[in-house]
Amino acid sequence: AAGVIQSPRHLIKEKRETATLKCYPIPRHDTVYWYQQGPGQDPQFLISFYEKMQSDKGSIPDRFSAQQFSDYHSELNMSSLELGDSALYFCASSLGRAGGRYNEQFFGPGTRLTVL
Amino acid sequence: DAKTTQPNSMESNEEEPVHLPCNHSTISGTDYIHWYRQLPSQGPEYVIHGLTSNVNNRMASLAIAEDRKSSTLILHRATLRDAAVYYCILKSSGDKLTFGTGTRLAVRP
Numbered sequence: 216a217a218g219v220i221q222s223p224r225h226l227i228k229e230k231r232e233t234a235t236l237k238c239y240p241i242p243r244h245d246t247v248y249w250y251q252q253g254p255g256q257d258p259q260f261l262i263s264f265y266e267k268m269q270s271d272k273g274s275i276p277d278r279f280s281a282q283q284f285s286d287y288h289s290e291l292n293m294s295s296l297e298l299g300d301s302a303l304y305f306c307a308s309s310l311g312r313a314g315g316r317y318n319e320q321f322f323g324p325g326t327r328l329t330v331l
Numbered sequence: 332d333a334k335t336t337q338p339n340s341m342e343s344n345e346e347e348p349v350h351l352p353c354n355h356s357t358i359s360g361t362d363y364i365h366w367y368r369q370l371p372s373q374g375p376e377y378v379i380h381g382l383t384s385n386v387n388n389r390m391a392s393l394a395i396a397e398d399r400k401s402s403t404l405i406l407h408r409a410t411l412r413d414a415a416v417y418y419c420i421l422k423s424s425g426d427k428l429t430f431g432t433g434t435r436l437a438v439r440p
Contacts, residue, residue: 219374248426257418258375260427271426305374309426317363320428322374 217241219323221306227329228296236291236326240308246270247289248320249281252303264289296330303327335419340435343409351404351434353419358399363422366393366404367430368415375418375430378404414438 220239228234240247246265250258260273264283275281278296283289287308293300304327307320336354343349355364366378379386379393381402386393392405406413418433 246426248428250428250430257416257430257433258369258428260429263426265426273427307374317380317422318426319377319380320367320375322376325374 219306219308219321221304221323221326223326224324225327225329227331229331230296230298232296232330234293234296234328236293236304236306236328238289238291238306238308238323240287240289240306241310241321244308244310244321245287246309246311246318247283247287248307248309249275249289249291250305250307250322252305252325253299254302258305261291293328298330301328301330335421335431337417337419337432337434339432340437342437342439343406344439345411346408349406349409349413349436351406351417351419351436352401353403354401355419355421356400358421359423361423364393364395364399364402365420365422365428366391366417367420367428368413368417369433370412370415375428378417380422409436409438411438411440 222237248263249261252258261275263271267283281291303325305325307322309318309320311318365380367375369375381393394403416433
């Protein structure tokens with residue numbers, strides 16, 4: 216079965232550079248979520264989109280922005296990168312109404328971002 | 332979102348049952364109890380969820396206390412592939428999953 220696709224899988228950037236992470240949800244899934252997992256930490260929710268509109272927001276820095284496109288793929292744009300942004304970034308997708316208490320989220324393999 | 336409390340780590344022998352506890356004493360009446368797990372070097376993976384009644388699926392069983400203040404994830408026969416961090420998450424309003432510390436399960440051959 217098709218899974219969530221994330222690209223690139225690995226990314227190395229210098230401080231103050233920009234990065235764009237891409238997420239392709241499972242076909243027909245209309246909701247996309249972004250999570251950040253720092254070294255030795257648990258995943259933290261960043262932001263989510265339902266039907267191309269932002270549906271929920273977590274602890275996402277102002278330097279980060281994201282959007283969901285008409286084909287439901289999503290991009291996380293990160294500017295003025297800092298050393299502390301080094302982490303695994305997971306995208307997840309689900310099918311169903313935003314805010315559903317029971318919608319299973321399917322996670323991608325993650326993008327490992329290293330900021331030097 | 333209401334808070335959950337889980338043991339930091341547990342160990343099990345291969346092919347034996349594993350009971351992973353979770354306390355959620357401040358759970359609200361409309362909170363669903365979700366369990367996800369994260370295998371090494373992978374994204375989190377849905378395991379099971381429930382509201383009030385016990386639930387079974389191909390991966391595990393979920394036993395929910397009558398007062399809903401605690402739940403237990405049951406792996407009936409642990410395998411080496413079940414070694415992971417298991418997260419108990421209460422899902423109320425909003426999309427997000429709020430991951431706590433989770434329980435790191437080690438499976439001994």
